[in-house]
Amino acid sequence: MVNYKELGLVNTRDMFQRAINGGYAIPAFNFNNMEQLQAIVKASSDLKSPVILQVSKGARNYANQTLLRYMAEGAVAYAKELGCAHPEIVLHLDHGDSFELCKSCVDMGFSSVMIDGSALPFNENAALTKKVVEYAHKYDVTVEGELGVLAGVEDEVKAEHHTYTNPEEVIEFAKRTGCDSLAISIGTSHGAYKFKPEQCTRNAEGRLVPPPLAFNVLDAVMEKLPGFPIVLHGSSSVPQEYVDMINKYGGKMPDAIGIPEDQLRKAAKSAVCKINIDSDSRLAFTAAVRKVFVEKPGEFDPRKYCGPARDEMEKMYKHKILEVLGSDNKLANL
Numbered sequence: 001m002v003n004y005k006e007l008g009l010v011n012t013r014d015m016f017q018r019a020i021n022g023g024y025a026i027p028a029f030n031f032n033n034m035e036q037l038q039a040i041v042k043a044s045s046d047l048k049s050p051v052i053l054q055v056s057k058g059a060r061n062y063a064n065q066t067l068l069r070y071m072a073e074g075a076v077a078y079a080k081e082l083g084c085a086h087p088e089i090v091l092h093l094d095h096g097d098s099f100e101l102c103k104s105c106v107d108m109g110f111s112s113v114m115i116d117g118s119a120l121p122f123n124e125n126a127a128l129t130k131k132v133v134e135y136a137h138k139y140d141v142t143v144e145g146e147l148g149v150l151a152g153v154e155d156e157v158k159a160e161h162h163t164y165t166n167p168e169e170v171i172e173f174a175k176r177t178g179c180d181s182l183a184i185s186i187g188t189s190h191g192a193y194k195f196k197p198e199q200c201t202r203n204a205e206g207r208l209v210p211p212p213l214a215f216n217v218l219d220a221v222m223e224k225l226p227g228f229p230i231v232l233h234g235s236s237s238v239p240q241e242y243v244d245m246i247n248k249y250g251g252k253m254p255d256a257i258g259i260p261e262d263q264l265r266k267a268a269k270s271a272v273c274k275i276n277i278d279s280d281s282r283l284a285f286t287a288a289v290r291k292v293f294v295e296k297p298g299e300f301d302p303r304k305y306c307g308p309a310r311d312e313m314e315k316m317y318k319h320k321i322l323e324v325l326g327s328d329n330k331l332a333n334l
């Protein structure tokens with residue numbers, strides 16, 4: 001059993017309250033490899049932003065759970081080396097799907113876990129979330145629950161099958177479970193194809209223009225749970241410059257589209273205090289690697305293409321912190 005405090009990590013409690021009060025959101029960036037972690041830590045340290053390092057079940061399987069945990073411990077030391085005397089870094093389990101997985105993460109030093117029971121009926125979701133909360137809170141680990149279902153490209157769900165969070169259920173859920181934050185569904189979804197062309201209009205350049213997020217649902221949730229930390233998943237913007245680069249250098253991503261950044265900025269100013277971004281990092285990485293492969297076909301040193309990919313991700317993370325989340329210079333001890 002390792003407690004996250006021994007690793008220099010923090011939980012989400014204080015940073016979420018400060019974010020709500022201050023009208024900004026904390027970045028939650030997924031990582032699966034060293035270059036992503038380096039870019040996240042460099043961007044957040046340079047800009048003095050608190051940051052949530054997210055590890056999915058898939059990331060644990062890909063990179064090895066133990067290695068990822070030590071990498072997060074290394075992230076704290078690296079942030080200090082970069083001149084950030086008091087970094088606020090959370091190690092968070094993204095989309096935990098069982099009590100056992102959440103417990104294993106708590107036991108190995110995670111400071112925050114998500115239990116995603118959103119596909120379950122309300123009572124089962126609440127019972128599972130409560131069980132995780134009871135265990136995690138013994139170790140001061142914070143817990144994110146989820147109500148409402150995000151459409152996702154992986155399950156071929158049409159957007160009309162989004163189940164927006166029912167604001168009538170949130171008080172009961174928060175009260176019954178004791179969770180520390182709540183992910184809600186207001187029209188975001190995972191991946192790089194968040195909307196089908198038939199749900200969108202097109203602008204003069206022929207690019208898809210997605211339907212707006214359901215801010216009325218967010219407003220209703222905030223009215224029911226004033227001051228309660230809200231989380232948005234599926235919040236990549238799918239920057240068209242990366243889609244264009246990928247397509248230019250041999251990729252094929254027609255009509256990839258995300259959530260416009262101005263809508264996320266608006267959400268960040270509300271009780272939304274955690275915004276999840278993974279796909280934009282994948283796009284930045286892939287675009288940069290494809291460019292090197294096409295322009296320097298003789299290159300075979302991974303540092304020569306992973307290095308530019310890392311630089312591109314750092315640029316993207318900094319842009320998110322500055323222009324979308326507003327979390328720069330928000331460390332408790334600057």
Ligand code: G3H
Nearest residue numbers: 030056058059190278279
């Ligand atoms: O919400 C999903 C995250 O983007 C993680 O994706 O399960 O492929 O690691 P993954």
Ligand code: 13P
Nearest residue numbers: 191233234235236278279
């Ligand atoms: P994106 O696919 O939009 O980056 O969402 C990531 C996410 O929600 C991770 O939990």
Ligand code: ZN
Nearest residue numbers: 190233234276
């Ligand atoms: Zn998610």
